[in-house]
Amino acid sequence: MQIDFQARELTVKLVYYGPALSGKTTNLQAIHKLVTPDTAGRLMTLETRDDRTLFFDLLPLTFSSGSGIQVRFKLFTVPGQVIHNATRRLVLQGADGTAFIADSQVAETRANQQAFLNMQENLRENGLDPTSHPLVIQFNKRDLPGIRTDEEIDRLAERGSEPVFKAVAIRGVGVIETFLGLTDLTWRALEEKHSLHEKFGLDPDEFLRDVRVRLGIEGRAAE
Amino acid sequence: MNESRPAPAPALDIALGDITRLDEVVDREALRDVCRSFFELFGLSARVFSSEGTLLADAHEEPAIHAYLRTLPRGRQLLDQSVDAVVRAHPEKRTQLSELTGAVYDVVPLVYQGRRVGRFVLGPYLPAELKEVPRALLKSDPGIDKEKVRTALASMPRVREATAEKIVAHMNGIIDLLLFSSHRAHLTSEMHVASVRESYRELAEKTAKLQAAYERLKELDRLKSNFLATVSHELRTPLTSIIGYSEMLESGIAGDLGAEQKEFVETIHAKGDQLLALITSLLDLSKLEQGAMKVEAEPVEPRAIVEDIAKTFTPAAHKKGIEVVVEVEEGLPRVMGDPIRIKQVLSNLAENAVKFTPQGGTVRFGAKAAELDDGASGLGAVLMAAPRRAIAFTVRDSGIGMPREELPRIFDAFYQVDGSSTREHGGTGLGLSIVKRLVDAHEGSIEVESFVGEGTRFVVTLPSVEGE
Numbered sequence: 099m100q101i102d103f104q105a106r107e108l109t110v111k112l113v114y115y116g117p118a119l120s121g122k123t124t125n126l127q128a129i130h131k132l133v134t135p136d137t138a139g140r141l142m143t144l145e146t147r148d149d150r151t152l153f154f155d156l157l158p159l160t161f162s163s164g165s166g167i168q169v170r171f172k173l174f175t176v177p178g179q180v181i182h183n184a185t186r187r188l189v190l191q192g193a194d195g196t197a198f199i200a201d202s203q204v205a206e207t208r209a210n211q212q213a214f215l216n217m218q219e220n221l222r223e224n225g226l227d228p229t230s231h232p233l234v235i236q237f238n239k240r241d242l243p244g245i246r247t248d249e250e251i252d253r254l255a256e257r258g259s260e261p262v263f264k265a266v267a268i269r270g271v272g273v274i275e276t277f278l279g280l281t282d283l284t285w286r287a288l289e290e291k292h293s294l295h296e297k298f299g300l301d302p303d304e305f306l307r308d309v310r311v312r313l314g315i316e317g318r319a320a321e
Numbered sequence: 322m323n324e325s326r327p328a329p330a331p332a333l334d335i336a337l338g339d340i341t342r343l344d345e346v347v348d349r350e351a352l353r354d355v356c357r358s359f360f361e362l363f364g365l366s367a368r369v370f371s372s373e374g375t376l377l378a379d380a381h382e383e384p385a386i387h388a389y390l391r392t393l394p395r396g397r398q399l400l401d402q403s404v405d406a407v408v409r410a411h412p413e414k415r416t417q418l419s420e421l422t423g424a425v426y427d428v429v430p431l432v433y434q435g436r437r438v439g440r441f442v443l444g445p446y447l448p449a450e451l452k453e454v455p456r457a458l459l460k461s462d463p464g465i466d467k468e469k470v471r472t473a474l475a476s477m478p479r480v481r482e483a484t485a486e487k488i489v490a491h492m493n494g495i496i497d498l499l500l501f502s503s504h505r506a507h508l509t510s511e512m513h514v515a516s517v518r519e520s521y522r523e524l525a526e527k528t529a530k531l532q533a534a535y536e537r538l539k540e541l542d543r544l545k546s547n548f549l550a551t552v553s554h555e556l557r558t559p560l561t562s563i564i565g566y567s568e569m570l571e572s573g574i575a576g577d578l579g580a581e582q583k584e585f586v587e588t589i590h591a592k593g594d595q596l597l598a599l600i601t602s603l604l605d606l607s608k609l610e611q612g613a614m615k616v617e618a619e620p621v622e623p624r625a626i627v628e629d630i631a632k633t634f635t636p637a638a639h640k641k642g643i644e645v646v647v648e649v650e651e652g653l654p655r656v657m658g659d660p661i662r663i664k665q666v667l668s669n670l671a672e673n674a675v676k677f678t679p680q681g682g683t684v685r686f687g688a689k690a691a692e693l694d695d696g697a698s699g700l701g702a703v704l705m706a707a708p709r710r711a712i713a714f715t716v717r718d719s720g721i722g723m724p725r726e727e728l729p730r731i732f733d734a735f736y737q738v739d740g741s742s743t744r745e746h747g748g749t750g751l752g753l754s755i756v757k758r759l760v761d762a763h764e765g766s767i768e769v770e771s772f773v774g775e776g777t778r779f780v781v782t783l784p785s786v787e788g789e
């Protein structure tokens with residue numbers, strides 16, 4: 099997190115990690131489409147080849163809180179292809195939270211595992227502790243045949259401590275929930291570390307409720 | 322997590338992908354074109370500043386009223402004050418600042434990815450809603466000419482507020498798009514460099530690790546060779562005594578021996594000799610591996626060497642009913658090497674040839690002109706490979722031969738094609754590995770060709786004396 103006291107501005111970095119073609123870029127595209135332009139800036143895509151990310155995608159989200167603090171979220175995707183490891187490690191630098199986007203197809207099980215190990219290694223290389231780093235897992239492509247079953251995922255999810263979400267990113271299903279889950283975890287970890295409530299008068303519960311309202315989740319629930 | 326920004330602020334924060342210095346990231350040429358097009362389209366002066374106050378782009382023309390006011394001492398002072406106020410303004414949202422003439426400037430912050438990075442200024446223009454010439458202007462200087470003021474003001478652009486709002490929004494949108502593409506181009510090139518650097522770092526790290534592992538292995542190898550040399554010496558000393566004393570017993574120095582006693586002592590002597598030969602070979606091998614064995618280099622006559630070897634082995638061959646043939650090309654240049662070591666190599670091969678050839682067979686010794694190739698291949702091989710003139714010594718037998726798949730390993734220490742052959746035929750299993758190392762020490766090569774039941778051919782190629 100970058101804290102600029104003078105400008106009363108906080109910048110939080112969130113990274114979408116995962117194996118090649120799991121739908122990281124699609125997640126950002128869906129968020130960009132679902133969130134209003136006063137919150138989401140332009141989606142920036144740096145270099146692609148055949149729709150595969152070469153460097154990263156970047157989506158900026160800005161929330162101004164009641165206490166006059168500007169909170170900027172910067173959402174990054176990494177390139178999933180194995181060969182781009184150096185770039186992946188660079189993009190992961192200074193991440194405050196990570197969403198691991200897994201491909202639900204049974205055939206992709208091994209690719210998911212390898213990407214997950216790789217993420218842990220790169221977190222460590224960047225001086226981040228994988229055991230305490232805010233992390234959520236998304237099982238994407240729930241619309242496809244040959245996927246791991248809900249029952250299996252639910253059962254296995256109980257064994258881990260990280261929140262697990264299911265999504266169909268191309269249809270925008272589960273994408274906002276994943277983002278909010280990640281924001282929640284990340285913000286609470288940052289609060290713990292930087293005492294944002296005390297320093298900036300940013301009540302975490304209030305702030306997270308604001309974010310949910312801005313993303314239309316709270317409103318939807320009330321309907 | 323970085324709480325404070327580093328002291329010499331880079332134009333871009335690559336970890337967050339943020340612009341930190343607009344003046345270094347934005348494409349000024351394009352920004353200037355945007356300002357010029359607004360000036361041409363609406364007659365409005367346009368200027369863009371970074372948040373540090375740097376003027377990034379500018380398209381303007383001095384209004385006639387300004388030119389006139391500047392001719393008056395008091396008018397000039399008041400005008401400068403109002404222009405100054407415009408330049409210093411850093412509003413949080415669009416703000417209109419008016420000057421002495423009643424004209425206004427639109428000052429608009431540039432907000433990019435949730436952050437104020439600069440501002441642009443449009444104007445001065447006269448709000449279309451303004452009907453009267455401001456009294457303050459007419460009273461600004463005692464010597465002011467009202468007619469001149471009216472004429473000058475008539476040429477000032479007039480804009481309705483609703484239109485001004487649209488123009489501002491339009492300019493804002495265009496600059497935002499420009500910032501976006503400049504930002505993306507900048508990030509892309511930074512990522513190119515950073516990725517290459519990161520890949521290089523990763524590679525260098527891996528290479529260093531491999532190098533360390535390699536050094537460790539080399540050290541282990543050296544220790545092993547040292548150990549071997551020490552052990553060989555320690556073994557040789559008592560063995561020399563055993564052989565010496567059994568020799569003395571045999572010769573009757575310590576009194577006459579019975580037939581059975583003599584036979585026992587002879588066996589002790591023979592086995593002692595065999596053990597000594599094995600230890601000597603081991604010692605040679607370890608010396609060669611450490612590069613400690615000296616190889617003299619002097620011109621050596623190939624014919625003399627081949628004939629010498631043939632002469633040495635002919636009696637043993639004839640005893641087994643084997644024919645010996647010598648084939649040496651005429652007019653060969655001399656070989657560059659150590660005559661004793663070359664003889665050791667050929668003797669070893671000759672000994673095997675005789676050993677593994679059955680009765681009625683033939684062993685051939687030969688020497689002919691050849692070339693040594695250092696085996697360089699791939700990129701630029703035509704430049705990299707440097708063939709040298711050489712002599713090929715051949716030792717060929719019509720013996721039992723060796724299976725093809727064994728051939729690559731026969732030069733390894735202690736390797737025997739068939740474990741039983743050492744016992745059956747004697748030998749230590751070290752001969753060929755020593756031969757190989759001796760040939761290497763001469764910068765030569767050794768090759769083998771063999772067919773089971775047909776025989777074996779060894780070719781030892783050694784460099785010849787340059788220019789002969």
Ligand SMILES: Nc1nc2c(ncn2[C@@H]2O[C@H](COP(=O)(O)OP(=O)(O)OP(=O)(O)O)[C@@H](O)[C@H]2O)c(=O)[nH]1
Binds near residue numbers: 116123124
């Ligand atoms: N059926 C289905 N396809 C999806 C879903 N999400 C993404 N895809 C498709 O999967 C492919 C890859 O998606 P991307 O978002 O480009 O994948 P990525 O993880 O960014 O891949 P890299 O950039 O190579 O790391 C695209 O063709 C998407 O349309 C989904 O929920 N269901």
Ligand SMILES: [Mg+2]
Binds near residue numbers: 122123124177178
């Ligand atoms: Mg992608």
